[in-house]
Amino acid sequence: MGYTQVALEDKLLELYPEIRKHKIALSLSFDAERNAWVVRFRKDAHSRYAFLDKKAADACMDGQECLYLGVLIGQYVRDLENDLTQMGEL
Numbered sequence: 001m002g003y004t005q006v007a008l009e010d011k012l013l014e015l016y017p018e019i020r021k022h023k024i025a026l027s028l029s030f031d032a033e034r035n036a037w038v039v040r041f042r043k044d045a046h047s048r049y050a051f052l053d054k055k056a057a058d059a060c061m062d063g064q065e066c067l068y069l070g071v072l073i074g075q076y077v078r079d080l081e082n083d084l085t086q087m088g089e090l
Helices: 005-015 054-061 067-086
Strands: 025-031 036-043 046-053
Touching (some): 005 054, 054 067
8 A cells, every 4th residue: 555654644643633632743754674664652751652564554544443553552642641740741
């Protein structure tokens, strides 16, 4: 399936609105060695990342939620919010 990095970012933001809701920055890069997208989440000085294999990314582009990524996003949102709360930044 052919799509751009920007198109995949837009699709992930559409599928997972909690990223924008919690003002978490999302960025992607492709790791050819792993044949996967590196999905980076950042809020202030805190960051997390996950790998989204090409097959799962293709499914996301077809409108299917990526269960693995969805679970990670939920956990990352909680982790980042907890980190910021503990540091008194929220």
